[in-house]
Amino acid sequence: MVDALRKLDADRRSAAERRFVRPVLGFLGKLRRRYLPELDENIVRLLWARRAWRKLANFLLVELQAENMGTRVTGKPYWLTIDPTNFCQLRCPFCPTGGERHIRSKAVLKLEDFKRLMDELGPTLLHVDFMNWGEPLLNRYIFEMVSYAKKFDIDTKMDTNLNEFSEEMAEKMVRSGLDCVSLSIDGLTQETYSKYRVRGDFDKVMRNLETLIRKKKELGSSRPYVIWQFLVFKHNEHEVERVRQLGKEMGVDVVGVTPAFLPFRPGIKDEWLPLKPEHRHYDPETFPDRPPWEWESAPKTEAPSLPDPAPVAPLPEEKLSAAAVPHVEVLPPRGGVRSIIERFFGRKRGGAGKEETPVINVQVYKEPEKRPRCNWPWAGIAVNPNGSVSPCCSVEEEIYDFGNIFTEGFSGIWNGPNYRRARRHIRDYVKHRQDVKTRSEHACERCFSIGRANFTFQPWWRFSQFDWWWGLREKDPR
Numbered sequence: 001m002v003d004a005l006r007k008l009d010a011d012r013r014s015a016a017e018r019r020f021v022r023p024v025l026g027f028l029g030k031l032r033r034r035y036l037p038e039l040d041e042n043i044v045r046l047l048w049a050r051r052a053w054r055k056l057a058n059f060l061l062v063e064l065q066a067e068n069m070g071t072r073v074t075g076k077p078y079w080l081t082i083d084p085t086n087f088c089q090l091r092c093p094f095c096p097t098g099g100e101r102h103i104r105s106k107a108v109l110k111l112e113d114f115k116r117l118m119d120e121l122g123p124t125l126l127h128v129d130f131m132n133w134g135e136p137l138l139n140r141y142i143f144e145m146v147s148y149a150k151k152f153d154i155d156t157k158m159d160t161n162l163n164e165f166s167e168e169m170a171e172k173m174v175r176s177g178l179d180c181v182s183l184s185i186d187g188l189t190q191e192t193y194s195k196y197r198v199r200g201d202f203d204k205v206m207r208n209l210e211t212l213i214r215k216k217k218e219l220g221s222s223r224p225y226v227i228w229q230f231l232v233f234k235h236n237e238h239e240v241e242r243v244r245q246l247g248k249e250m251g252v253d254v255v256g257v258t259p260a261f262l263p264f265r266p267g268i269k270d271e272w273l274p275l276k277p278e279h280r281h282y283d284p285e286t287f288p289d290r291p292p293w294e295w296e297s298a299p300k301t302e303a304p305s306l307p308d309p310a311p312v313a314p315l316p317e318e319k320l321s322a323a324a325v326p327h328v329e330v331l332p333p334r335g336g337v338r339s340i341i342e343r344f345f346g347r348k349r350g351g352a353g354k355e356e357t358p359v360i361n362v363q364v365y366k367e368p369e370k371r372p373r374c375n376w377p378w379a380g381i382a383v384n385p386n387g388s389v390s391p392c393c394s395v396e397e398e399i400y401d402f403g404n405i406f407t408e409g410f411s412g413i414w415n416g417p418n419y420r421r422a423r424r425h426i427r428d429y430v431k432h433r434q435d436v437k438t439r440s441e442h443a444c445e446r447c448f449s450i451g452r453a454n455f456t457f458q459p460w461w462r463f464s465q466f467d468w469w470w471g472l473r474e475k476d477p478r
């Protein structure tokens with residue numbers, strides 16, 4: 001009897017499903033394909049499963065507005081890159097900070113500024129990257145910041161050189177709930193490591209890595225997901241196989257053998273460009289001694305008057321500069337940190353660790369057939385330690401920033417003249433109505449990486465979120 005009733009109920013439900021639910025879902029699917037052809041459905045499913053309605057509504061709204069390339073955005077960014085500090089103890093020569101190019105005011109992010117920002121953006125954010133132009137672990141409140149972001153159920157990631165680390169910091173890192181940490185270790189001996197990571201201490205970094213892995217085990221936590229990022233240069237490419245093996249032995253989750261970006265200067269090709277094609281972005285035949293384009297002139301001569309806050313933690317070997325030294329130099333186009341990671345973990349390559357290095361033949365920077373759209377000005381925001389807002393994570397010079405989020409507030413900047421001009425330019429560029437304006441004083445208008453500096457959600461990101469949301473919570477040591 002009970003079985004018969006159950007069957008009747010199931011029949012009724014499947015009839016209702018055939019009549020109502022499926023057509024409605026089919027209709028929604030058509031709308032989606034028509035108006036949001038590039039929507040990442042995994043993110044939608046994930047937010048739906050999580051019942052994160054506010055994040056989901058904001059995500060759909062932003063994606064719709066980005067697709068239409070409107071200049072005013074009513075949604076909020078769902079991706080935040082925030083730089084905990086732009087100080088660094090290392091001197092990696094091709095990094096603007098390590099290379100001491102003095103193009104940004106030096107600052108350390110204050111905890112109260114970060115919390116204010118989170119209170120405003122946290123409810124709609126999906127991801128926070130704690131890094132950009134400096135060493136995040138030099139901010140003594142870094143783990144408090146991560147914990148605070150986790151209260152808003154946000155996926156979090158950090159890149160670090162791991163030179164400044166301890167048992168206590170390892171414990172704090174694990175307990176903070178950080179989802180992913182990418183460790184920049186580009187060598188297997190002090191000699192090969194410190195050729196790029198100048199002033200870095202290889203043995204110390206390896207001890208620190210062991211400490212982190214051990215701490216995760218002790219606390220029974222699967223977080224943070226550990227990536228060993230190995231930038232490949234000519235001097236370390238013979239170590240690639242060994243690093244893959246060593247990473248596995250040591251218990252890191254993924255070894256990311258990543259071709260490095262190189263500046264176009266005399267001597268760089270011979271000294272730094274790897275010999276194997278799979279280890280480099282560039283075609284040696286066309287690798288030039290100087291950038292293959294000319295900036296017509298440096299349009300601005302002064303840095304904007306941004307507040308230069310005192311550091312919250314004493315930092316070694318660095319002095320605060322009173323202001324950014326006005327300086328514009330010819331730069332190679334770069335796809336930004338996101339696209340560095342994307343190149344390695346990108347969806348097209350089918351998941352983490354599957355390498356397929358795109359060769360950047362410098363000729364590629366000619367007109368692409370189908371002009372791509374940057375997603376940053378609609379969906380992401382890059383905030384520097386002093387609150388200065390960059391249109392994306394690859395804008396190196398402070399003079400091109402869009403305003404200060406701590407003093408001017410988010411909404412004034414997000415739909416202010418600079419952002420609207422950026423969106424208008426990208427829209428006109430994509431529609432072939434406008435080209436790169438080399439004389440412009442606006443970052444997006446003069447950007448040669450236009451369309452290439454996109455962030456994407458990575459496959460491991462989704463899995464990390466599923467783990468987090470679907471059952472590993474009891475393992476969380478907090």
Ligand SMILES: C[S@@+](CC[C@H](N)C(=O)[O-])C[C@H]1O[C@@H](n2cnc3c(N)ncnc32)[C@H](O)[C@@H]1O
Nearest residue numbers: 094095131132133134135159160161184260261
């Ligand atoms: C500027 S660093 C800041 C974070 C941290 N200090 C670090 O080095 O990991 C951000 C990212 O850029 C990467 N990076 C530095 N120099 C690079 C290069 N020449 N090519 C590609 N990625 C580079 C770093 O390894 C790191 O993943």
Ligand code: SF4
Nearest residue numbers: 088092095098134161
């Ligand atoms: S460790 Fe990171 S921030 Fe420091 S100089 Fe190197 S790449 Fe730049």
